[in-house]
Amino acid sequence: MGLSYHFPTVAPRGPMPTPFPGLSSTEAARRRAALGPNVVSEPRWRAWTRDVLELLSDPMGIMLLILAVVYWVLGERTDAGILLGALVPILGVDALLNIRSHRALAALKKTLSPLCHVIRDGRIHRVPTGEIVPGDFLLLEEGQTLPADGRLRDAQGLTLNEAPLTGESVPVEKHAGDAFLSGTTVLTGRGVGEVEKTGAQSQIGALAAVLKEFESVRSPLQIALHRVIKTAFLIALALAAGLFVVEFLRTGRWGESLVLAMTLAMAAIPEEFPLVFTLYLSLAAWRLARRGVLVKSLPAVEALGGVDVICTDKTGTLTEGIFQLVEARPWGTVRVDGPFEDALIQACEPAPTDALEKAVFAWAAPRGTAAARAHAGWTLTHDYPFETAGKHMSHVWTRADGSGRVAMKGAVEGVLEHCAVSAAERREILAAAEAEAARGRRVLGLAARDGRFTGERTADETGLVFLGLLLFTDPVRPRVMEAIAHCxxxxxxxxxxxxxxxxxxxAIAEEIGLEHDHEWFLTGDQIAALPPERRAVVYEKGTLFARLRPEQKMELVDALRARGRRVAMTGDGINDAAALKRADVGVSMGKDATDVARSTAQIVLLRNDFRGITDAVFEGRRVMAGLRASFGYLIAFHTPIFLLTLxxxxxxxxxxxxxxxxVLMELIVHPLSALVFDDPTTGDRKTLSLVDRASALRSLGRGVLLTLAAFGLFLIGDTPATARGLAVIGLVFGNIGLVFAEMRGGTGGRALTPKTLTAAAGLMGAGVALALAPAPRRLFQTPVDSGTSLALALLAVLAPLVVWKRSTR
Incomplete structure (x- = not known):
């Protein structure tokens, strides 16, 4: 039996024309409550245990605990208690930042849950895959990754990719009665399957196969960062051990020597870097999600910051994707009302979801019963899918007496390849199509043939009669010109x-202000005729590419990346998957993108809007600029406390x-590095690296100057206690200068932002409290003997700004 329905994006209001009534909504809810959701996920207690262990393994917390034990053994019970108490705010800040990051990621993961079509109550419903239950009738469509195990009740031209299970990439043809398994992908055709196993009972969990969001894959930068931190940790331990030996040989006191060595290790280990890195990327992903741009993995945010080429589709991205059939132009003696109109309806899906086919049905609606007449007495027996080479598709319809009709629509030149036309007619048709295309219109050809058909595509699509042209308009999206100019x-x-x-x-490029060189404007066929080295040059220099094939998109990405470009590529279908995977950043376009495209891409746009792509790229640039500033601050911050300890x-x-x-310094550095530099208003310049040699040397220079300022304050103290107190307060005040200098130098934006001004006010208040308030003075051992000394300590703010001034001229 041929299928006479398709998969609408919204459920129809009336009964669905199918022999599969499906479960009732009440029964589906009862089964879901009894069997649980269709997900394969980690138990919550295990995730909590992992997070707690990760928190307790924090190097700073471990060293504070060791120092507290040492002080206790030495009889310094008060100091031991203070250090144990310091574990709460230090680990607490880490925990709060982790919670903030995890919540952002959890919200994104929930948003990214895939949808599918099921039949319930005799109607098609679009539901999250997690709500599928055994007994549901699932509609299978091209590009879908199947979310459950089951058995086919109907199939037409259905082939599946079972490589995730068998390792064989050869398409597997499926028929009614065959089994299907979760995690496999529909390559061609469509069908209806009855779900038998869901969740942990299925062959593999669909969410585990389809959703790869926030997987534990680390980017090269993350790997390098963790390697640096590990190396720094080992170096710090070696220095601490060396200092312990030197101090013990000098004083003979093992307790004081161990305290000094552990203090040096605490000062030297830059354990804030990974926390800040993950937090910034998570918050950027969260901000993008609020704009309809979903980031599936944090390394994608990092990659966005380096993108310098965006390869984008035209339809629905640069344009609205809202087509209107403004003219159906018959060719020759053909009339619109009659074979032309019938063939046009029959070349479309019976219940269309494609924007062009919806436009055809909207055009036919005022013409009365055109659609009903075109389908009356006919059964769709063969549905030949879109052919990427000729860019056309066709349907074979059959009457009860065995007679039939094939109706084809698609790119004019592709349709003409299957039509019986003379060379002169071909030139005339192509000229008419080109004239309309030059006006910015989308032009399709329509052809048909009556007869008897075998189901062999090549034979069925031979000797067609060209019926005419279909002329569509698709308006350019507002503010696209502005976004292109910004890029x-x-x-x-x-x-x-x-x-x-x-x-x-x-025509569209001219309308949106996309500059291009006509010398490098080629079609897919023209590019295919070139030698490989010439094709690479075309991909590099060209701006417009028409009639590209899927493999050419992949070749374009490879050619650009081979020349050192960072590429973002858009796509929404099965054939786009290879190019999406090869790009630095793959972008799946729109909520109706296939599961294959969604699972391959790193970014999912909920709307086909070019501004979503540019928003993502500029957000990536801003977050990388913020990280650059934060990392510079951390380098400058650790320099004085390391030198003053060693x-x-x-x-x-x-x-x-x-x-x-x-401990005091750690309470300062965690919130400052994690929150102050994450400023969405920073500049849009490309960040080549988070820490280059020049910027690292400037940050080290600022840290050294602050070290000299603090040591100078130490020298003017009347007693060792006040000298130490002045130096510490000078370090607190000096962080104001570090924040301003690194914000300006790292982001290239403004130094005075609401966050930096708030940080400066907080640091100023903290310094004054350490000098004048009794409780902080006793706790952190920062007595100051006079207001003059406090004023001198305040001058430490200026020390980092010397390098700032020199580095930003």
Whole structure:
């Protein structure tokens, strides 16, 4: 039995024309309550256990615990209690930042839950895959990754990719009665299957196969960052061990030597870097999600910051994707009302979801019973899917007496390949099509043939009669010109890839202000005729590409990346998957993108809007600029506390900083590095690297100047206690200068932002409280003998700004 329905994006209001009534909504809800959702997920207790263990393994927390034990053994019970108490705010800040990150990711994961069509109450419903239950009738469509196990009740031209299960990439043809398994992908055709197993009972969980969001794959930068932190940790331990030996040989006191060594290790280990990195990327992903741009993996945010080429489709991205059939132009002696109209309806799906086919039905609606007449007495027996080479598709319809009709629509030149026309007629038709395409219209050809058909596509699509042209309009999206101009100013190149006629592509490019060189404007066929080295040049220099094939999109991505470009590629179908996977950032377009495209891409746009792509790229640039500033701040911050802990004992003096002072510094650095530099208003410049040699040296220079300022304050103190207190307060005030300098130098934006001003006010208040308030003075051991000394400590703010001024001229 041929299927006489398709899969609408919204459920029809009336009964569905199918022999499969499906479950009732009440029964589906009862089964879901009894069997659980169709998900394969980690138990919550296990995730909590992992997070707690990760928190307790924090190097700073471990060292504070060791120091507290040492102080306790030495009889310093008060200091031991203070250090144990310091675990709460330090680990608490880490926990809060982790919670903030996890919540952002959880919200995104919930948003990304895939949908599917099921039959319930005799109607088609679109539901999340997690709500499927055994007994549901599932509609199978091209590009869908199947979310459950079951058995086919009907199939037409259905082939599946079972490579995720068998490792064999050869398409497997399926018929009614065959089994289907979760995680496999529909390549061609359509069907109806009855679900038998869901969730953990299925062959593999569909969500585990389809949803790859936020997987534990780490980017090269994350791997390098963790390698640096590990190396720094080992170096810090080696230095601490060396300092312990030196101090013990000098004093003979193992307890004080161990305290000094552990203090140095605390000062030296930059354990904030991974936390800040993950948090910034998570918050960027969360901000993008609020704009309808869903980021499936955090490394994609990192990759966005380096994108300098965007390869985008035209239809529905640069244009609205809202087609209107403005003219159905018959060819020759053909009339619109009659065979032309019938063939046009029959060339479309009976219940269309494609924007062009919806436009055809909207055109036919005022013509009365055109659609009903075209289907009356006919059964759809063969549905030949879209052919990427000729860019056309066709339907074979059959009457009860065995007679039939094939109706085809698609790219004019592709349709003509199957028509019996003379060379002169062909030239005339193509000229008419090109003239309309030059006006920015989408032009399709329509052809048909009556007869008897075998189901062999090549034979069925031979000797067709060309019936005429279909002329569609598709308005350009508002503010696309503005977005393209913004990209051009930021050094981002836009390449438009389209299956449309070259003249249509050119007209749209002119309308949106997309500059292009006509010498490098080629079609897919023209590019295919070139040698490989010439094709690579065309891909690099060209801006417009028409009639591109899927494999050419992949070749374009490879050619650009081979030349050092960072590429973002858009797509929504099965044939786009290879190019999406090869790009630095793959972007799945729209809520109706196939599961294959969604699972392959790193970014999912909920709307086919070019501004969503540019928003994502600029958000990536901003977050990387913020990370650059934060990392610079961390380098500058750790420099003085490391030097002030290491150098005095090596020179034979007393330790300048004590563990409680390191605790104070940690309470400052965590919120500042994690929150202050994450500023969505920063500039749009491309960030080549998070830490280059020049910026690292400037940050080190700022840290050294702050070290000298703090040491100078130490020298003017009347007593060792006040000297140490002045140095610590000077470090607190000096962080104001570090924040301003790194914000300006790292992001290229403004130094004075609401966040940096708030941080400056907080640091100023903290410094004054440490000097004047009794409780903080006792807790952090920061007595100051006079207001003059406090004023001098305030001058430490200026030390980092010296390098800032020099580096931003």
């Amino acid at each position: 051009r100013r930021a050094g981002i190149e836009i390449k438009m890839l389209t299956g449309d006629h070259p003249a249509t592509a050119h 150098v005095p004992p090596l020179l034979g003096g007393a330790a300048l900083l004590r563990p409680i002072h390191i």
